[in-house]
Amino acid sequence: xxxxxxxxxxxxxxxxxxxxxxxxxxxxxxxxxxxxxxxxxxxxxxxxxxxxxxxxxxxxxxxxxxxxxxxxxxxxxxxxxxxxxxxxxxxxxxxxxxxxxxxxxxxxxxxxxxxxxxxxxxxxxxxxxxxxxxxxxxxxxxxxxxxxxxxxxxxxxxxxxxxxxxxxxxxxxxxxxxxxxxxxxxxxxxxxxxxxxxxxxxxxxxxxxxxxxxxxxxxxxxxxxxxxxxxxxxxxxxxxxxxxxxxxxxxxxxxxxxxxxxxxxxxxxxxxxxxxxxxxxxx
Numbered sequence: 001x002x003x004x005x006x007x008x009x010x011x012x013x014x015x016x017x018x019x020x021x022x023x024x025x026x027x028x029x030x031x032x033x034x035x036x037x038x039x040x041x042x043x044x045x046x047x048x049x050x051x052x053x054x055x056x057x058x059x060x061x062x063x064x065x066x067x068x069x070x071x072x073x074x075x076x077x078x079x080x081x082x083x084x085x086x087x088x089x090x091x092x093x094x095x096x097x098x099x100x101x102x103x104x105x106x107x108x109x110x111x112x113x114x115x116x117x118x119x120x121x122x123x124x125x126x127x128x129x130x131x132x133x134x135x136x137x138x139x140x141x142x143x144x145x146x147x148x149x150x151x152x153x154x155x156x157x158x159x160x161x162x163x164x165x166x167x168x169x170x171x172x173x174x175x176x177x178x179x180x181x182x183x184x185x186x187x188x189x190x191x192x193x194x195x196x197x198x199x200x201x202x203x204x205x206x207x208x209x210x211x212x213x214x215x216x217x218x219x220x221x222x223x224x225x226x227x228x229x230x231x232x233x234x235x236x237x238x239x240x241x242x243x244x245x246x247x248x249x250x251x252x253x254x255x256x257x258x259x260x261x262x263x264x265x266x267x268x269x270x271x272x273x274x275x276x277x278x279x280x281x282x283x
Contacts, residue, residue, distance in 0.1 A: 034181025234277030
């Protein structure tokens with residue numbers, strides 16, 4: 001990389017330390033209201049004898065670690081997210097998060113921070129996430145140049161694989177939902193002015209929201225098998241803007257030794273693919 005990196009900015013191998021985590025009722029309420037999910041399903045789940053958090057509440061986990069982002073956040077976007085689930089998150093329980101920067105690499109003119117966040121209940125690993133956040137360090141003002149979705153070769157060639165279709169999950173994400181999901185905070189995911197300051201013409205619907213819909217689809221299909229053995233690896237291929245209708249879809253491409261392997265994606269009504277990825281769950 002050609003950019004100068006100061007000691008408080010991310011670099012490969014950087015230990016970001018650990019932080020506590022408690023999943024509060026407010027977090028669950030904001031998650032459910034933000035993506036229009038029935039809150040009641042978590043108060044009395046069918047596979048546990050006590051309340052549980054939505055599996056994808058883990059989107060909260062990377063928040064708060066100092067030194068995981070570059071000072072220049074102009075035009076920054078999520079690029080990829082990987083998850084490995086081992087146990088559910090229970091509300092009001094004390095957890096510990098440990099994080100480190102695994103790598104900093106270049107990709108199509110952007111600098112990408114690859115960050116690991118592992119969540120523990122005592123010494124037991126509950127969930128591991130690997131987050132890829134891209135930064136446009138060569139620019140600090142003006143407008144972010146976005147590629148035309150119809151000209152992205154990889155997305156244009158996406159074809160639905162053969163296999164068993166699972167029940168899809170759709171949602172029209174409006175600005176109010178964005179504000180609720182992100183707890184009322186002002187950012188480029190909730191506020192147009194904040195988004196313009198980072199080079200975007202409109203609010204950028206957060207990758208945590210669209211990713212959560214994909215995970216929600218898998219949780220509803222596989223239940224305990226997703227909470228206690230699920231994996232999810234998604235790439236964000238196009239931006240979702242407020243008031244767009246998106247649909248999370250999945251196909252079970254094969255099953256082996258009690259595990260289902262799934263191709264997942266999300267698309268807009270015009271066919272633009274905004275997420276592509278793979279997943280697995282105990283079947």
